[in-house]
Amino acid sequence: MSEKSKNLAIGVVVATLAILLSSLVISQPGSGDRAQLIGASIKCPVCQGESIADSPANMAVDMMALVEQRVSEGATNQEIIDELLDSFTGAVLLDPPASGATLLLWIVPLFALILGIGVIVWWKTHPPDEPGDEVAATAPATRRRLYGGLIVIGGMALIIGAATLLIKDGSGPASGAAETGAESLTGNLDDVSNETMEAVIAANLDNAEIDGMRLALAERYFELGDYRSSFPHFLAVAQSPIATDDQATIALVRLGWMAYDGNGEVDTATELLDQALEISPDSPVALYFKGQVLWCGAGDTASASTIFEEILNQPDLPNETRIRVEADLDLAGTGAACT
Amino acid sequence: MSGRALKIGALTVAAVAIVFSVVLASRFGRDPGLVESPLLGQPAPTFELEMLDGSGTYDLADLKGSIVVINFFASWCLECRSEHADLVATSEAFADKNVQFVQIGYQENPASTLAYLDEAGTSPSTIYLQDEESRAAIGYGVFGIPETFFIDESGIVVGKIIGEADALILGATLDSIIAGETPGQQKTGDTQQRPDG
Numbered sequence: 001m002s003e004k005s006k007n008l009a010i011g012v013v014v015a016t017l018a019i020l021l022s023s024l025v026i027s028q029p030g031s032g033d034r035a036q037l038i039g040a041s042i043k044c045p046v047c048q049g050e051s052i053a054d055s056p057a058n059m060a061v062d063m064m065a066l067v068e069q070r071v072s073e074g075a076t077n078q079e080i081i082d083e084l085l086d087s088f089t090g091a092v093l094l095d096p097p098a099s100g101a102t103l104l105l106w107i108v109p110l111f112a113l114i115l116g117i118g119v120i121v122w123w124k125t126h127p128p129d130e131p132g133d134e135v136a137a138t139a140p141a142t143r144r145r146l147y148g149g150l151i152v153i154g155g156m157a158l159i160i161g162a163a164t165l166l167i168k169d170g171s172g173p174a175s176g177a178a179e180t181g182a183e184s185l186t187g188n189l190d191d192v193s194n195e196t197m198e199a200v201i202a203a204n205l206d207n208a209e210i211d212g213m214r215l216a217l218a219e220r221y222f223e224l225g226d227y228r229s230s231f232p233h234f235l236a237v238a239q240s241p242i243a244t245d246d247q248a249t250i251a252l253v254r255l256g257w258m259a260y261d262g263n264g265e266v267d268t269a270t271e272l273l274d275q276a277l278e279i280s281p282d283s284p285v286a287l288y289f290k291g292q293v294l295w296c297g298a299g300d301t302a303s304a305s306t307i308f309e310e311i312l313n314q315p316d317l318p319n320e321t322r323i324r325v326e327a328d329l330d331l332a333g334t335g336a337a338c339t
Numbered sequence: 340m341s342g343r344a345l346k347i348g349a350l351t352v353a354a355v356a357i358v359f360s361v362v363l364a365s366r367f368g369r370d371p372g373l374v375e376s377p378l379l380g381q382p383a384p385t386f387e388l389e390m391l392d393g394s395g396t397y398d399l400a401d402l403k404g405s406i407v408v409i410n411f412f413a414s415w416c417l418e419c420r421s422e423h424a425d426l427v428a429t430s431e432a433f434a435d436k437n438v439q440f441v442q443i444g445y446q447e448n449p450a451s452t453l454a455y456l457d458e459a460g461t462s463p464s465t466i467y468l469q470d471e472e473s474r475a476a477i478g479y480g481v482f483g484i485p486e487t488f489f490i491d492e493s494g495i496v497v498g499k500i501i502g503e504a505d506a507l508i509l510g511a512t513l514d515s516i517i518a519g520e521t522p523g524q525q526k527t528g529d530t531q532q533r534p535d536g
Contacts, residue, residue, distance in 0.1 A: 045482045046532040058446050058533055062473035087384070087480035091374045193517075195432040196510020202428035203506040 035068040038077050042067070042084060043092045051094055189216045201233070208242040215247055218254065227258045234258075245279050252276035253286045256293065266297035284321055287311050291328070296338035305332045375524050376480055378488070378496040383407070384478035391449055391456070391467040399441065399475075406438045406516055407490040408509070411445040411470075411481050414455030416531045418503040419485045425506040427462040432506075433513055434464035437492070441466045443475055445484050446533040483530030489516055497521040502528030 039053030044060040052060040052067070063084070070080045084092055189197065197217040204210045214233040221230035237243050237251035256272030259265040270293055276286040287307050295304035308329040312322065332338070378384070385400040399407070410426055412419035430440035442465055444452035449469040456467065470476055479488055489498030489512055498512050504527055512522045 045480075059473060059476070063477055065472060066474065066477055084477070086377060086381075087478055088482075089374045089377045089480070191511075191514070192507070193510060193514040195436060196429075196507060196514055199425065199429035199432035199506035199510045202432065203425040 034077065035064065035071045038067050038071070038080050039064050041081070041094055043094045045088055045092055049094075189213060194220060208240050211237050211240050211243045211247055215251065218251070222254055222258075227262045230254065231258060249276045249280040249283050249286055252279070253283070253289050257289050260293045260297050264297075266293060269293045269297065282314065284311050284314060284317060284325075288321075288325060291332075292338065295328075295332050299337070301332045301335050305329055308332065376488075376496070376499050378480065379499065379524060380521070381496055382494050383409075383488070383490040383496045384475070386470075386475045386478060388443065388468040388470055388475060389449075391444055391453055391469045393449070397466060397468055402439055402441070402490075403494045404437075404492055406436075406492055406513065408438065408440045408513070409475075409479070409488045409490065410440070410442045410504075411476060411479070411484045411486050412442055413445045413447040413484060413533070414451055415447065415534055416445075416484050418528060418531060420459065422485055422503045422505065423459045425504065425509060427460060427465070429506050429509040429513070430462040430465045432510065436513070436517065438513055438517075439466065440464065441468060443467075444469045445476055445481065446473065483532045486530060489513070489522065491516055491521075497523075499524040501526040502530055 036053050040051045042052045042063065044050045044052045044055040044057055044063070046057050046059045047055045050057075050060070052063045055061075067080055070083070075083075081093075194217060197213050201210055201214055201217065215237050218230040218233035218237070221227070221233070234251040234254045237247050238255060240248070243251070252272050253276045256269040256276065259272060260269035270290065273286055273290040273293060276283065277290065280286060288311060291304040291307035291311070294300040294307065308325050311317065311325050312329065317325075328338075383399070385398065387396050387398040387400075389396055399409075408430075412423070414420075426440065426442065430438075433440075440462065444467075449471070452467075452469065461467065468475075479486070485500075485503060487500040487504055487509075488496055489500075491497045497516055498521065500508065500512065501524065508525075508527060515522045
């Protein structure tokens with residue numbers, strides 16, 4: 001290494017240290033204003049890299065006002081900072097604490113600096129292999145040192161990068177925050193409460209895609225015998241322009257049954273069930289409830305029996321339904337009143 | 340070590356360093372507001388705030404014993420406008436389940452917030468408050484709005500939604516709290532800061 005290169009290397013070290021020291025000095029608030037001192041260490045949560053002491057943002061101004069109030073109340077610097085950390089976490093500290101996981105952020109740069117100085121010193125104290133033939137020896141030696149320097153620099157970046165990634169993964173943004181989107185309005189509703197479904201429906205009155213949820217909620221009420229709660233939802237589905245045939249059919253069937261069972265309105269019930277059968281002529285549910293209304297409401301056991309037989313003639317009838325309809329047919333066929 | 344090996348080693352390390360630097364740079368751009376709230380699992384901060392309509396003050400401490408949903412909003416926040424109908428609907432749907440909704444105006448003149456609510460509609464079962472000095476927003480560590488906090492009956496913060504919430508998410512979160520679970524923090528979308536800072 002030539003004398004010029006050595007002086008240059010020493011100059012780089014001195015300049016680096018000077019910059020580091022001056023930046024440390026500049027970063028300290030000069031006045032004795034304690035609120036300013038604290039504010040300068042707190043990052044404005046709605047800004048990019050500004051302290052609340054420096055930012056004109058409303059949130060920063062309000063936070064500074066809080067800091068000033070706490071100072072006037074006699075709180076210590078640490079108490080005030082802790083109060084803000086209790087709400088915002090370390091994300092609002094401009095300088096990460098020199099403890100815990102973020103200790104690495106302080107140690108690694110220092111380590112890198114010492115390592116860099118060491119490399120330069122090593123470079124200075126290891127002259128070319130053959131001093132007598134400086135021109136021939138310097139080129140490969142210099143090249144090796146250049147590569148050596150590259151390895152050190154790359155290594156330092158590697159360490160800093162890995163350390164910072166580890167820190168950010170361990171304590172950092174969103175590590176515990178599950179990002180979720182809005183779920184489908186017609187997805188699996190088993191775990192959704194009635195209140196939640198009511199809220200979703202109320203917030204989506206103009207959204208016909210809510211029919212599935214309406215129907216599921218109405219069915220829950222219906223099974224509990226809560227006709228009052230289920231009625232508006234069945235009615236909305238029955239009147240929905242985009243309800244599927246199956247949805248419209250079941251809504252009309254339930255409305256028909258409630259008209260009969262809840263209000264004793266046989267004609268209305270029959271009319272609604274006929275509307276359901278216009279949409280789905282072979283619907284076992286619609287047929288069964290019509291048979292029930294004719295039998296129990298109108299006392300028409302013959303018509304009811306005919307309908308029950310029609311149901312039993314359907315292929316692929318669920319066994320449970322078949323057993324139930326057969327029992328009703330046996331009873332209605334004797335002319336007995338429904339039970 | 341040969342010069343060739345040194346060269347390969349140096350270039351490999353440099354390439355890895357560049358990749359790490361790119362990854363690092365991309366991660367530095369992440370929103371600090373997504374840091375998990377330190378309030379989760381802690382007693383909810385309580386404040387005595389002015390009612391939005393100026394009719395008096397309300398102490399949030401009085402709500403202990405109820406499940407409380409605290410939503411920070413403003414008329415200038417588009418996401419807040421999108422979620423408003425769902426907040427109203429959910430507030431009413433859960434009103435008889437010992438759930439109390441509280442909406443707190445954030446970084447806005449109360450008159451502007453009131454005018455917005457006149458237009459957007461309100462729920463009779465929700466308490467509307469103002470926070471002119473941002474004390475509640477600071478206490479809850481609000482980075483941007485909408486942000487919604489869930490407090491259980493014992494006064495512990497058990498959930499937080501960052502971004503726009505719909506009735507399904509609000510309701511599901513309340514369902515889990517009623518079932519004794521702690522839903523934690525979830526992000527549903529972006530948040531906004533006041534446009535003029």
